[in-house]
Amino acid sequence: MSNLNEQHDTQHLVDDALKDEIKEPAKYHVLLLNDDYTPMDFVIEVLTRFFNMDSDKATDVMLTVHYKGKALCGTYSAEIAETKVDQVSRFAFEHQHPLKCVMEKA
Numbered sequence: 001m002s003n004l005n006e007q008h009d010t011q012h013l014v015d016d017a018l019k020d021e022i023k024e025p026a027k028y029h030v031l032l033l034n035d036d037y038t039p040m041d042f043v044i045e046v047l048t049r050f051f052n053m054d055s056d057k058a059t060d061v062m063l064t065v066h067y068k069g070k071a072l073c074g075t076y077s078a079e080i081a082e083t084k085v086d087q088v089s090r091f092a093f094e095h096q097h098p099l100k101c102v103m104e105k106a
């Protein structure tokens, strides 16, 4: 390959590396999904315990999930979002409820 082409390629690699350094870390939405079995009170408990909502806000979000199928609980870095999903999933499983909590790139 010509010297000029190699220089061009190297510049691209440098640019990409710099871009990664400058970029804000990606954010993730954490959502609750509706099902027919998890008690409403349990969902409110999840929202107050893991997403620091007061009971009015938690009731509002629970009803959004119930009527619309899903709702946003919070937006976090990848690591925090994974931890929330894990905590909620374990808590639901331990109480034998089918409640599902998922994350998606914001």
Ligand code: TYC
Pocket (backbone or CB within 6 Å): 032, 033, 034, 035, 036, 037, 038, 039, 040, 043, 062, 063, 065, 066, 099, 100
């Ligand atoms: N649909 C459930 C019921 O009628 C309540 C519910 C709300 C379940 C939110 C899950 O994420 C959920 N008991």
